[in-house]
Structure formats: C-alpha cells, structure tokens
Amino acid sequence: MVRRFATALLSSALALAAAVPAMAQTRVTSDIPPGFKPSDDLKDFTIREVQIPMRDGVKLHANIVIPKGAKNAPIIFSRTPYSADKAITGLPSNRYSMALPTAYAELAAAGYIIVVQDVRGRYKSEGDYIIAKPLIGPLNDTKNDHSTDTYDSIDWLVKNVPETNGKVGTVGVSYGGFTTLMSLVNPHPALKAAVPINPLVDGWIGDDWFHNGAYRQSFLDWVYRMSADKSSRYGLQFDRQDTYESWLKAGSVSDMAKLIGVDKLPVFQKAVAHPAYDDYWKEQALDRILAKEPLKVPTLHVHSLWDQEDIYGAPAVYEAMEPKDKGNDENFMIIGPWRHGQNMNLDGSKLGAIDFDGNTSAWYREKVLIPFFDQHLKDGGKNAKLAPVTAFETGANEWHRYNRWPLSCASGCPSQSRSIYFSADGGLGWSAPGGAGGFAEYVSDPARPVTYRQRPILSTYNPQTSWGQWLVDDQRFAEARPDVVTFVSDVLTDDVRLAGQPIAKFFASTSGTDSDWVVKLIDVYPAEYPAAPEMGGYELAISMDIMRGRYRDDPSKPSAIPANKVVEYQLKLPQVSHKFLKGHRIMVQIQSSWFPLYDRNPQTFVPNIFTAKKSxxxxxxxxxxxxxxxxxRIELPVIP
Structure with a gap:
C-alpha cells in the first residue's frame, strides 16, 4: 500500500515538472549602477568633489559647495586634516541652511561658495602627511608645504570654478587656523582676506605640545588619532575610566608612550628629541615667521579667552603683524568668551556654568566675520567699519571696540600695569610688602600630583567628556588641597577692569633641583549670589598657565634650580578681557603640578624629563x- 502511494506521488511530481517550462539562468550583476550620481534637482546647492593637482603632481581632495544660482561669488576656502567630507556634513536636507554646519550655512546664505580640502596625506588626499608640516627649508627638504599647497589650490579654483568672481578668503579653526596662517606666506594674488581662528602657532610656548616647557601629555590621544592612520580610525584605549590613575600608574610620559604604542610615532619622537625651545621649535613658530613677512592680505585673528588647546597663538600673531599695519586697517582681532572653536558652529551663550547674556558666537559671525569677508571679497563690498580690536569683556558681558591691543580703546581708556601683591599670610593687595615679610609653604609630592580638574578625569575623546570647558571649572577643588597655596584679596569696593596680559613675577625656592609652577588668576564670586544662587562662592579662573623651572633663565638651555635658594620667576599668563565686579574678590593660586594634563616634574634635575626614572x-x-x-606679585593690565 505504501509503495503504491509513493509511486503515484512520484508520477504526479514528474507530470507537474513536465507541465512547467524551464527557467532561463539569470546573470547576477551589481545593484549599484556604474557612474550613478544622486540628483541635485531638489537641492538649493550642489557639491562638486574634485582632486586638485599640486605642483609635484600629488592630488588633493576638495568639496566645492555652490548655492544654486551663484554667479560672481567669492570663495571661502578651508583646509583641514579632519576630513573635508565631515566638515560639510550637517543634517540630511535639500537646503544648505540645514545640510551644512552653522558657519558654512550662514556664509552660503551670504553669497559665498564654500571649498573644504583634505590636507596632503589625510583622508582622500594623496601624498605624505606631516603634522604641522614646516615651510620648505631646514626642517622640510621637500618642495612643498602648506603655503605652496594653498597657492596651487587657489590658482586651480579661480581658473576652474566658473561661478566665482576670482576672490578667495581663507578660514579655519585650530589646525585649520594654522593652514590659514600658512596661506599668508607668499599668498596667491586672488587671496584677499584671511581669518585664522584659534590657530596653532608655537607648539612649545603655549599651543598643543608644550606650555613653557611642560609637556601636554593628554595631547598623546590626538597624536595617536592623527598618526596611526590617515583617516583617524584609531583612538587610544585607557585601562581606567579615570585617566588620572592610568597616567600615574604608567610613570613618565615615555613609559605611557611605550605602553600604548605612541613611542613608535614620529611626532612623539620629535618632541622627545626637542624638549627645550631650540631651533626646531623657533623655526616653526608662525608668529616669528609672519613677523618677517610683508602684510599683503587683510587678516582677522580670532582668539578665545578660554581656549583649552591653542590659547597662545592668535594674540601672538596679531602682535607680530601689527607693526606692519601702518594704517591700522588691515590687521584685526576679535576676542570672545569662548572655548576652542566655539565661535563657529556652537552656541556662544554659555561656557560651562558661565552665562554670557546672549549668543556671542552668532553675534560674532553676523557682526564681524561676514562683514569682514563682504568688504574684502565681494565686488563693491561695503566697509565693515570694524574696530581694529573687538573684545568681549567677561564679568560685565559687554563688547568693546579698541584701537589696538592692549594699549588704548576708541573711547580713550589707556590700560596701565598695576601690581597686586601676595602676602605671606595669604592676603592679596595693591600695596607692596614691606620689611622682612615671610613665605607661604607647601609640599609638592609627584606621587600625589594636583589635578587640573576634579576627578574622575575622562580622556579627551571620551563621549562623556567635558574637556572643552575645563578652563572655567570651579577652582575650589584645588584650593582645598594642602599642596596649593592661595592668596585672596579683600572684597572689592570698586570694579576692576583688565584688558591685556597679566604677568606673574614671583620669588620662590624649592628643596629640589627642578620644579614646575602653575599660577592661576581667579575671580571669586560673593558667597551668596542672588542673581544666580548656584554661583555663590564660585572660583572662576580667568587666566592660568604653567612653566617649567629649568627654563627660567633660557628656554633653550635648561639648568638645575639651586636647592633652597630664592629664585625670581616670570610667567606671562594668557590674555584677559575681564571685569572683576564690585563685591567679588581676586584670588591667586600657586601649585607645582597640573596632572594629568601636563607631565609631572620629577623635582630632580635630569637631562630629559621624558625619560625620567621612578627614583x-x-x-x-x-x-x-x-x-x-x-x-x-601679578602685574595686571588695568583700565582705570
């Protein structure tokens, strides 16, 4: 019975197969058509991807963003190591007002073509990548640098973008600020304006790598991302959430570098080989370079008062170029209450807990950035009527116009140096000390270094990090430590306005033979603050920095500090534009470590701190x- 059923089933299947025609074999091909390009018909802009040839044949990738209907439009040109594709990526939209990041969208709306290029050797650009590649010369034996690459790129753009009027302005933040400054060295004739924002200028004195000889070891995270791969696919992985513990456990900077593999990267090896301010650093310093160059291109330097990465560069280059501005109408600077790059695409109403009574970033772009470009790049552009220096005064939350920085202002308010003196009992006052006086004392222990902010301290690129606002952190956490000395004034009975550079001039001794000194100038809020109760007693640092004692006499020639001898030190602090309000107090804190932002000083003189031993x-x-x-004392730039 079962066999007859199976036979019948097989016969039925064969009959059915015979009734269905055989199917032809289908060739499988890619579902991505060759040469397909998405339509721009619904967009109010187009993006052209191009490879721009350099004089040595290397091609650099660039994106050209052109608003529809653009004609005789100027070009805003940015060069970046952080991806030209990412730089023009906003929200998915057919409107450039949404599709581009804020600053580029506003410039496009103002009638500009936007061009963003990958620098040589990064992302889609060909060639070899050298971090902050020096100019052709003793430190660069090739036949190209950022100056030549910018020149060649501008030359190609004005000849191959038919929608342009042939005028170009360069702009960029941080590394992009560095490349913007490089465009001023032998500039192309079509370059008519430049806006370097928070630029890398001198990597030893106060930008990125070192601050006055102290190495910024947290910078290794950036070094790794920029050197391990041309597209920054790799980031450091620390063994602890609190990197304070990771760094302390590792030992010296070189010990950590070996642990994480950074010791194999050329940029770290160069830092180890050049711990002092030798010709390697001096010949790269753009303030020194541009001081020797003629001023051919109107330039707007953008400085952020709380720039956590490149706080030295913008004012230094402004100062270097200022003597060449005979008419006081080509060299400009704006000083804002921002962190690094906050003025371009981020809201400028606040930084951390500090409120500025309005979006200062939007104000800058509308009132300063775009009018500056309009004047110099548009055919028949109107005079922007900018002050040579525009500075936001924190504390008062007011913009001021100055003829120059920091000598005088348009309304006639010359700044003058006025010293505020430390007293051995922890006071701070306007009168110079008399008599034998005394000293304030603390013990600095490298095994328990003072942190630069309250723990836990996350890595720079941790998704939860607040790295960008550490300069405005409440400093009460440090004041509470026994290895930090504090000097504080009486309650102010009048406002005190500052505009310029504070200089700490102090006398100190150490029982060791080397030492770091960290000096902080702080605005102490009233203990009870009705306007914002949460700010009661807040200790807001308005200017602070570090110096390595071995370089006290000559940054290029380290020397041991004589143990237990009184030595005079001078530390130029970052620029300030601030009003200490009546009812507040002025505070100064001094300590000998700022960890793990900066490497620990062993407090024993060794030839090279990078390779210091545990002992x-x-x-x-x-x-x-x-x-x-x-x-x-601290000499303050006071405006009466």
Whole structure:
C-alpha cells in the first residue's frame, strides 16, 4: 500500500515538472549602477568633489559647495586634516541652511561658495602627511608645504570654478587656523582676506605640545588619532575610566608612550628629541615667521579667552603683524568668551556654568566675520567699519571696540600695569610688602600630583567628556588641597577692569633641583549670589598657565634650580578681557603640578624629563616669598 502511494506521488511530481517550462539562468550583476550620481534637482546647492593637482603632481581632495544660482561669488576656502567630507556634513536636507554646519550655512546664505580640502596625506588626499608640516627649508627638504599647497589650490579654483568672481578668503579653526596662517606666506594674488581662528602657532610656548616647557601629555590621544592612520580610525584605549590613575600608574610620559604604542610615532619622537625651545621649535613658530613677512592680505585673528588647546597663538600673531599695519586697517582681532572653536558652529551663550547674556558666537559671525569677508571679497563690498580690536569683556558681558591691543580703546581708556601683591599670610593687595615679610609653604609630592580638574578625569575623546570647558571649572577643588597655596584679596569696593596680559613675577625656592609652577588668576564670586544662587562662592579662573623651572633663565638651555635658594620667576599668563565686579574678590593660586594634563616634574634635575626614572621623582618643599626684598606679585593690565 505504501509503495503504491509513493509511486503515484512520484508520477504526479514528474507530470507537474513536465507541465512547467524551464527557467532561463539569470546573470547576477551589481545593484549599484556604474557612474550613478544622486540628483541635485531638489537641492538649493550642489557639491562638486574634485582632486586638485599640486605642483609635484600629488592630488588633493576638495568639496566645492555652490548655492544654486551663484554667479560672481567669492570663495571661502578651508583646509583641514579632519576630513573635508565631515566638515560639510550637517543634517540630511535639500537646503544648505540645514545640510551644512552653522558657519558654512550662514556664509552660503551670504553669497559665498564654500571649498573644504583634505590636507596632503589625510583622508582622500594623496601624498605624505606631516603634522604641522614646516615651510620648505631646514626642517622640510621637500618642495612643498602648506603655503605652496594653498597657492596651487587657489590658482586651480579661480581658473576652474566658473561661478566665482576670482576672490578667495581663507578660514579655519585650530589646525585649520594654522593652514590659514600658512596661506599668508607668499599668498596667491586672488587671496584677499584671511581669518585664522584659534590657530596653532608655537607648539612649545603655549599651543598643543608644550606650555613653557611642560609637556601636554593628554595631547598623546590626538597624536595617536592623527598618526596611526590617515583617516583617524584609531583612538587610544585607557585601562581606567579615570585617566588620572592610568597616567600615574604608567610613570613618565615615555613609559605611557611605550605602553600604548605612541613611542613608535614620529611626532612623539620629535618632541622627545626637542624638549627645550631650540631651533626646531623657533623655526616653526608662525608668529616669528609672519613677523618677517610683508602684510599683503587683510587678516582677522580670532582668539578665545578660554581656549583649552591653542590659547597662545592668535594674540601672538596679531602682535607680530601689527607693526606692519601702518594704517591700522588691515590687521584685526576679535576676542570672545569662548572655548576652542566655539565661535563657529556652537552656541556662544554659555561656557560651562558661565552665562554670557546672549549668543556671542552668532553675534560674532553676523557682526564681524561676514562683514569682514563682504568688504574684502565681494565686488563693491561695503566697509565693515570694524574696530581694529573687538573684545568681549567677561564679568560685565559687554563688547568693546579698541584701537589696538592692549594699549588704548576708541573711547580713550589707556590700560596701565598695576601690581597686586601676595602676602605671606595669604592676603592679596595693591600695596607692596614691606620689611622682612615671610613665605607661604607647601609640599609638592609627584606621587600625589594636583589635578587640573576634579576627578574622575575622562580622556579627551571620551563621549562623556567635558574637556572643552575645563578652563572655567570651579577652582575650589584645588584650593582645598594642602599642596596649593592661595592668596585672596579683600572684597572689592570698586570694579576692576583688565584688558591685556597679566604677568606673574614671583620669588620662590624649592628643596629640589627642578620644579614646575602653575599660577592661576581667579575671580571669586560673593558667597551668596542672588542673581544666580548656584554661583555663590564660585572660583572662576580667568587666566592660568604653567612653566617649567629649568627654563627660567633660557628656554633653550635648561639648568638645575639651586636647592633652597630664592629664585625670581616670570610667567606671562594668557590674555584677559575681564571685569572683576564690585563685591567679588581676586584670588591667586600657586601649585607645582597640573596632572594629568601636563607631565609631572620629577623635582630632580635630569637631562630629559621624558625619560625620567621612578627614583628621580621626589617630594619637594616649595616656598613663595613676600617681602620688601622679594615682592611677589601679578602685574595686571588695568583700565582705570
């Protein structure tokens, strides 16, 4: 029975197969048609991807963003190591007002063509990548640099973008600020304006790599991302959420570098080989370079008062170029209450807990950036009537117009140096100390270094990090430590306005033979603050920096500090534009470590701190003196 059923089933299947015609074999091909390009018909802009040839044949990738209907339009040109594709990526939209990041969208709306290029050797550009590649010369034996690449790119753009009027302005933040400054060296004739924003200028004195000889070891995270691969696919992975513990456990900077593989990267090897301010650093410093160049291109320097990465560069280049501006109408600067790059695409109403009573970033772009470009790039552009220097005064939350920085302002308010003196009992006052005086003392222990912010300290690129606002952190966490000395004034009975550069001039001794000194100038809010109760007692640092004691006499020639001898130090602090309000107090904090942002000083003089051994790290007794003979103080740029 079963066999008859199976036979019948097989016969039925064969009959059915015979009734269905055989199917022809289908050739499988790609579902991505060759040469297909998405339509721009619904968009109010187009993007052209191009490969621009350089003089040596290397091609650099660029995106050209052209608003529909553009005609005789100027070009805004940016060069970046952080991806030209990412730089023009906003929200998915057919409207450039949404599809582009804020600043580029506003420039497009103002009638500009936007061009963003990958620098040589990064992302889609050909060639070899050298971080902050120096100009052709002793440090660069090739026949190209950022100046030549910019020149060649501009030359190609004005000849191959038919919608342009042939005028170009360069702009960029950070590394892009560096490439913008490079465009001013032998500039192309079509370059008519430049806006370097928070540029890398001098990597030893105060930008990125070092600050006055102290190495920014947290910078290794950036070095790794920029050197391990041309598209920044790799980031450092720390073994702890709190990187303070990771760095302390590792030991010296070189120990950490070996642990994570950074020691194999050329940019770190160069830093180890050049810990002092030798010709390697001097010949790259753009303020020195541009001081020797003629001023051919109107330039707007953009400086951020709380720039956590490149706080030195913009004012230094402005100062270097200013003597060449005979008519006081080509060299401009704006100083804003921002962190690094905040003025371009981020809201400028606040930074951390500090409120500025309005979106200062939007104000800058509308009132300064676009009018500056309009004047110099548009045919028949109107005079922007910018002040040579426009500065936001924190504390008062007001913009001011100055004839120059920091000598005088349009309304006639010359700044003058006025010293505020430390006293051995922790006071701070306008009168110079008399008599024998005394000293304030603390013990600096490399095994328990003072942090640069409250723990836990996340890595720079941790998704939860607040790295961008650490300069405005409440400094009460440091004041509470026994290895930080504090000097504080009486309550102010009048406002105190500052505009310029504070200079710390202090007398100190150490029981060691080397030492770091960190000086902080702080605005202390009233203990009770009705306008914002959460700000009661807040300690807002308005200017702070670090110096390595071995370079006190000559940055290029380190020398041991004589143990237990009083030595005079001078530390130029970052620029300020601030009003200490009546009812507030002025505070100064001094300490000998700022970890893990900066590497620890072993407090024993060694030839190269990068390779210090565990046994080199010793405790040291530090003293800050105050007397008629040793009048430790900060010289403040006060506007009466």
């Amino acid at each position: 080199d790290y010793v405790k040291a007794t530090q003293r800050i003196y105050s007397s008629a003979k040793y009048p430790s």
